[in-house]
Amino acid sequence: MGNIKKKRNERIGGLIKILSDxxxxxxxxxxxxxxxxxxxxxxxxxxxxxxxxxxxxxxGTIQTITGALGGVKYxxxxxxxxxxxxLQDICNKLGKxxxxxxxxxxxxxxxxxxxxxxxxxxEILATQFYHKDINYVLTMETKxxxxxLMTGKALGVPLVIVRRDSRVTEGSTVSINYVSxxxxxxxxxxxxxxxxxxDSRVLIIDDFMKAGGTAKGMMDLMDEFECKVEGIGxxxxxxxxxxxxxxxxxxxxxxxxxxxxxxxxHIAPNLNxx
Amino acid sequence: MGNIKKKRNERIGGLIKILSDxxxxxxxxxxxxxxxxxxxxxxxxxxxxxxxxxxxxxxGTIQTITGALGGVKYxxxxxxxxxxxxLQDICNKLGKxxxxxxxxxxxxxxxxxxxxxxxxxxEILATQFYHKDINYVLTMETKxxxxxLMTGKALGVPLVIVRRDSRVTEGSTVSINYVSxxxxxxxxxxxxxxxxxxDSRVLIIDDFMKAGGTAKGMMDLMDEFECKVEGIGxxxxxxxxxxxxxxxxxxxxxxxxxxxxxxxxHIAPNLNxx
Numbered sequence: 452m453g454n455i456k457k458k459r460n461e462r463i464g465g466l467i468k469i470l471s472d473x474x475x476x477x478x479x480x481x482x483x484x485x486x487x488x489x490x491x492x493x494x495x496x497x498x499x500x501x502x503x504x505x506x507x508x509x510x511g512t513i514q515t516i517t518g519a520l521g522g523v524k525y526x527x528x529x530x531x532x533x534x535x536x537x538l539q540d541i542c543n544k545l546g547k548x549x550x551x552x553x554x555x556x557x558x559x560x561x562x563x564x565x566x567x568x569x570x571x572x573x574e575i576l577a578t579q580f581y582h583k584d585i586n587y588v589l590t591m592e593t594k595x596x597x598x599x600l601m602t603g604k605a606l607g608v609p610l611v612i613v614r615r616d617s618r619v620t621e622g623s624t625v626s627i628n629y630v631s632x633x634x635x636x637x638x639x640x641x642x643x644x645x646x647x648x649x650d651s652r653v654l655i656i657d658d659f660m661k662a663g664g665t666a667k668g669m670m671d672l673m674d675e676f677e678c679k680v681e682g683i684g685x686x687x688x689x690x691x692x693x694x695x696x697x698x699x700x701x702x703x704x705x706x707x708x709x710x711x712x713x714x715x716x717h718i719a720p721n722l723n724x725x
Numbered sequence: 726m727g728n729i730k731k732k733r734n735e736r737i738g739g740l741i742k743i744l745s746d747x748x749x750x751x752x753x754x755x756x757x758x759x760x761x762x763x764x765x766x767x768x769x770x771x772x773x774x775x776x777x778x779x780x781x782x783x784x785g786t787i788q789t790i791t792g793a794l795g796g797v798k799y800x801x802x803x804x805x806x807x808x809x810x811x812l813q814d815i816c817n818k819l820g821k822x823x824x825x826x827x828x829x830x831x832x833x834x835x836x837x838x839x840x841x842x843x844x845x846x847x848e849i850l851a852t853q854f855y856h857k858d859i860n861y862v863l864t865m866e867t868k869x870x871x872x873x874l875m876t877g878k879a880l881g882v883p884l885v886i887v888r889r890d891s892r893v894t895e896g897s898t899v900s901i902n903y904v905s906x907x908x909x910x911x912x913x914x915x916x917x918x919x920x921x922x923x924d925s926r927v928l929i930i931d932d933f934m935k936a937g938g939t940a941k942g943m944m945d946l947m948d949e950f951e952c953k954v955e956g957i958g959x960x961x962x963x964x965x966x967x968x969x970x971x972x973x974x975x976x977x978x979x980x981x982x983x984x985x986x987x988x989x990x991h992i993a994p995n996l997n998x999x
Contacts, residue, residue: 463734464741464778471742472784473841486782504738508760510746556894558919564886566878567747592867593886594894597874604840612838612867620830620868645832 457487462497467505470513470525474577475607479522498523509533511574526581527574527605531724534575538703538720541568545687545704548714555709557716563658563686564597572703573601576656576684579701579725580606583681586651587611589673591640591665598686599656606654611646613669615639621646625675629668640668642676651678660688660702663695670697687718731761736771741779744787744799749881753796772797783807785848800855801848801879805998808849812977812994815842819961819978822988829983831990837932837960838871846977847875850930850958853975853999854880857955860925861885863947865914865939872960873930880928885921887914887943895920899949903942914942916950925952934962934976937969944971961992 457465466483483494502513511527529537541562544550550558562568576598585606590599591613603610614621616639626641647653655669666683673680688695688702703724707717731739740757757768776787785801803811815836818824824832836842850872859880864873865887877884888895890913900915921927929943940957947954962969962976977998981991 460734460737460774461778461781464737464775465782465784467738468741468745468779468782468784471745472844476841500734501738504735505742507735508739508742510739510742552894552896554894556896558894558896558917560886560895560917560920561883564874564884566874566884567750569874570746570878593870593888596867596870597884600838600840600843600871600874604844607840609835610838610840610871612834614867620826620828620832621834622826622830622832643832643834646834 455488457489459497459500462487462489462494463501463504466494466497466501467525470501470523471505471511471527473607474511474525474527474605477516477520477522477524482522524607527577528581529571529575529578534578534724535720535722537571537575541572542704542718542720545718546716548716551709551711551714551716555711557706557709557718559658559687560594563594566597569597569601570604572598572686573603574605575703575724576602576686576701577605579684580654580682583654584652585654585681587647587653587678588656589613589647589653589669590656591615591669594659595657595686598658602654602656602684611642611653613640613642613672616641625672627668627672627675629664629671631664638668640665640672642672647673647676647678649677651676652681653678654681655683656685657683658686660685660695660700662692663697663700666700667696729762731763733771733774736761736763736768737775737778740768740771740775741799744775744797745779745785745801747881748785748799748801748879751790751794751796751798756796798881801851802855803845803849803852808852808998809994809996811845811849815846816978816992816994819992820990822990825983825985825988825990829985831961831980831983831992833932833961834868837868840871843871843875844878846872846960847877848879849977849998850876850960850975851879853958854928854956857928858926859928859955861921861927861952862930863887863921863927863943864930865889865943868933869931869960872932876928876930876958885916885927887916887946889914899946901942901946901949903938903945905938912942914939914946916946921947921950921952923951925950926955927952928955929957931957931959932961934959934969934974936966937971937974940974941970 588603621643624641683700687704689706862877895917898915957974959976961978963980
């Protein structure tokens with residue numbers, strides 16, 4: 452293990468692995484100095500090289516944070532070209548007619564539950580919000596959980612899951628009613644009182660948005676927790692209804708139309724992403 | 726990007742990042758030859774170095790697969806020493822008296838929804854089952870999803886989520902009744918018919934096991950899908966009842982006793998893990 456002098460190869464390999472395992476977590480230079488038994492100046496040089504390797508292969512970037520809480524952190528930024536290419540590939544999969552489910556729904560759990568795809572979606576969603584200082588990712592069970600977890604991983608923040616019913620195993624909860632835009636029914640969502648401290652800056656993530664009722668419910672819930680919603684990101688938003696009950700959401704994909712009669716799904720990447 | 730000759734530093738850094746982003750996925754040597762504009766012999770040398778770096782820092786290992794479908798893959802093996810250290814740390818957190826919830830439950834969502842903790846739990850669970858040839862990880866919504874997703878990520882296989890109610894957006898479903906061991910109530914679980922192909926080898930993952938009723942339900946459900954359950958892994962299993970309705974489960978932590986009166990939680994790592 453550490454504390455024995457390492458070659459540059461070894462330091463760079465270890466540094467990239469350790470940083471990228473914990474995105475957006477600041478790790479001190481001292482940690483690497485000790486692990487590699489190397490001087491700070493050496494580690495600084497290694498970091499410059501590691502950063503250029505990651506950027507060269509478009510695998511994210513490394514940032515140096517100066518000051519008392521200083522150190523270095525890895526951010527899995529996805530560039531626009533790779534984003535569009537990846538999203539187009541998802542659209543090609545989702546657009547197949549055998550994904551059409553009675554009711555005009557699209558079967559997509561095999562895609563969004565795939566860990567590697569969920570990771571990439573999470574990194575793309577996170578890329579839209581790195582400039583906000585997010586503390587928590589919030590989602591509503593169930594289907595959005597994998598991509599929300601991976602968004603939290605990329606941002607380096609915890610996930611909070613809102614439940615449909617208040618579960619006995621999470622202590623006292625705050626519950627609110629909301630109107631699900633698609634079904635127009637009054638439903639319930641609840642969250643453990645201790646899940647979020649007051650004044651947290653929250654990013655709402657979900658797999659699908661139609662009218663936005665669920666997202667609006669989560670915003671109302673955040674009011675109860677005295678938290679601030681800094682953004683809303685979804686994988687798919689439908690073009691209809693055009694006016695949602697929430698503003699300022701980012702969707703990676705636009706579901707233009709589901710033509711049940713001719714079994715056609717029109718879905719396309721959002722070309723206005725970062 | 727690629728196709729321009731790279732230095733060894735750069736190749737090793739890129740190789741480690743690319744392999745570890747997709748655990749247990751075999752990547753061909755040709756892919757790296759093209760990306761780095763290097764000969765196969767050079768890449769083979771790089772792989773030996775990358776492997777020794779990862780093993781040296783106890784960050785997993787790299788395996789070379791020979792034959793027509795050959796290539797190289799990264800496996801996030803967690804060694805026993807690191808496993809016990811990590812689990813002991815979780816126990817120290819979970820054992821605090823303010824985690825006790827009326828009903829004798831323990832508040833643990835802040836821990837198991839943390840992406841970095843969930844990743845490590847997933848890698849430790851995966852380490853118990855790398856020797857089995859798993860095709861899918863199966864979990865029951867909701868709280869087990871983050872650790873199940875990360876177990877799937879480590880194993881390089883997709884996640885399948887069993888639902889409590891049959892949702893309209895997943896097409897035709899198979900539903901079964903099961904008896905929740907803890908509440909002794911008959912409940913329902915359902916899964917989309919297209920979620921799993923016949924003859925899949927499945928690993929069941931969950932956050933908590935008391936009597937094992939939920940796991941047993943998932944086993945019965947797998948019978949309906951003509952799939953084979955290769956293992957059951959849970960984060961926490963209670964010591965009582967001693968005899969569960971399923972055999973051969975692996976739990977990372979043992980919940981010995983919850984002493985409500987004195988507000989004591991006795992929880993300890995399983996010392997018999999791989």
